[in-house]
Amino acid sequence: MSVIMVRNLKRDYETSLGIIKRDKKIINAIRDISFEVERGEIFGLLGPNGAGKTSTIKILTTLLAPTSGQAVVLGHNCFGEEKELRRKINFIFGGERSLYWRLSAYDNLSYFCDLYHVPERVKKDRIEKLLDMVGLGDKAQYKVETFSKGMKQRLQIARGLVNDPEVLFLDEPTIGLDPVGAKTLRKIIKQLSSEGKTILLTTHYMQEADELCDRIAIINKGKLFALNTSEKLKENIDSSVIEVEIHTLKEDTLLRLNNIEHVTGVDVIPNDVGYKLKIDCRNPRKIMSLINDQLSENNVKSILMREATLEDVYLKIIGGDYSA
Numbered sequence: 001m002s003v004i005m006v007r008n009l010k011r012d013y014e015t016s017l018g019i020i021k022r023d024k025k026i027i028n029a030i031r032d033i034s035f036e037v038e039r040g041e042i043f044g045l046l047g048p049n050g051a052g053k054t055s056t057i058k059i060l061t062t063l064l065a066p067t068s069g070q071a072v073v074l075g076h077n078c079f080g081e082e083k084e085l086r087r088k089i090n091f092i093f094g095g096e097r098s099l100y101w102r103l104s105a106y107d108n109l110s111y112f113c114d115l116y117h118v119p120e121r122v123k124k125d126r127i128e129k130l131l132d133m134v135g136l137g138d139k140a141q142y143k144v145e146t147f148s149k150g151m152k153q154r155l156q157i158a159r160g161l162v163n164d165p166e167v168l169f170l171d172e173p174t175i176g177l178d179p180v181g182a183k184t185l186r187k188i189i190k191q192l193s194s195e196g197k198t199i200l201l202t203t204h205y206m207q208e209a210d211e212l213c214d215r216i217a218i219i220n221k222g223k224l225f226a227l228n229t230s231e232k233l234k235e236n237i238d239s240s241v242i243e244v245e246i247h248t249l250k251e252d253t254l255l256r257l258n259n260i261e262h263v264t265g266v267d268v269i270p271n272d273v274g275y276k277l278k279i280d281c282r283n284p285r286k287i288m289s290l291i292n293d294q295l296s297e298n299n300v301k302s303i304l305m306r307e308a309t310l311e312d313v314y315l316k317i318i319g320g321d322y323s324a
């Protein structure tokens with residue numbers, strides 16, 4: 001049985017418009033999403049702002065009722081069996097301020113242990129172990145208000161583990177962290193998964209998703225657009241990219257590039273130099289000189305060849321369409 005099972009999930013919000021708020025508008029935040037997550041998996045939900053990621057996590061963590069469809073975690077219905085489920089899961093919303101800043105790190109965790117009815121005989125050991133795990137063992141008695149953002153975020157992770165949850169939901173866990181802080185957090189997330197915890201996370205950082213996630217779901221406008229391992233997602237798009245920076249863009253350049261055999265698409269991104277052309281292709285070595293020929297009048301500044309990244313996949317799927 002899958003640890004998380006989402007089937008034909010839908011969630012609408014009703015909002016009022018205008019000053020006297022008589023006009024109602026329905027927002028279809030989740031239109032139709034289905035996926036399953038297995039035990040020990042790190043599962044990533046990617047998508048632009050407003051795609052429906054947080055709403056999905058809120059439903060799975062029993063904080064929001066679905067409009068229709070099924071959301072089942074650890075065999076418990078997320079709507080109707082909240083009490084049983086809440087003991088076994090936990091969640092962390094990146095950048096949240098659920099910690100008590102006037103209390104020490106230890107006392108914060110102690111407070112949250114009590115909320116989850118963690119037995120006194122295991123409480124002290126668990127708190128110490130968690131503080132060590134997130135690298136705050138020597139800061140146990142320091143007040144949270146003296147902590148940096150990264151330290152607070154790591155304490156949030158510890159807070160999310162006080163009830164030893166089987167499933168952990170992380171909404172943008174590394175948002176606002178410096179590269180070292182984010183790396184430390186990713187290491188902790190991997191360690192948790194290797195201990196058998198199931199993790200569902202959202203992130204806007206493609207490299208992070210690539211490094212962490214066993215499987216990735218890309219959603220947009222409340223619908224699932226792709227679901228697979230990062231490797232398979234990359235294989236499914238044409239697997240190489242030639243990036244060219246040019247000073248000038250001639251009228252027929254794109255047409256000429258698109259006519260080259262093995263070229264499957266060209267994106268134009270204006271930049272400081274003039275334009276960056278992202279040419280999706282197969283057999284890049286074979287067509288490199290042809291591309292160079294076609295760009296001879298475009299004042300080429302640089303040209304490089306690389307394998308497709310998860311960001312290429314994401315941009316291809318989401319395109320420039322950000323309207324929710």
Ligand SMILES: Nc1ncnc2c1ncn2[C@@H]1O[C@H](COP(=O)(O)OP(=O)(O)OP(=O)(O)O)[C@@H](O)[C@H]1O
Binds near residue numbers: 015027029047049055
């Ligand atoms: N309480 C609410 N009332 C009305 N509309 C809402 C509410 N919460 C979310 N929405 C709308 O639902 C849609 C999905 O929002 P959601 O927060 O789930 O997206 P998201 O993918 O998490 O976005 P982000 O990456 O910006 O966090 C958006 O159009 C949003 O404006």
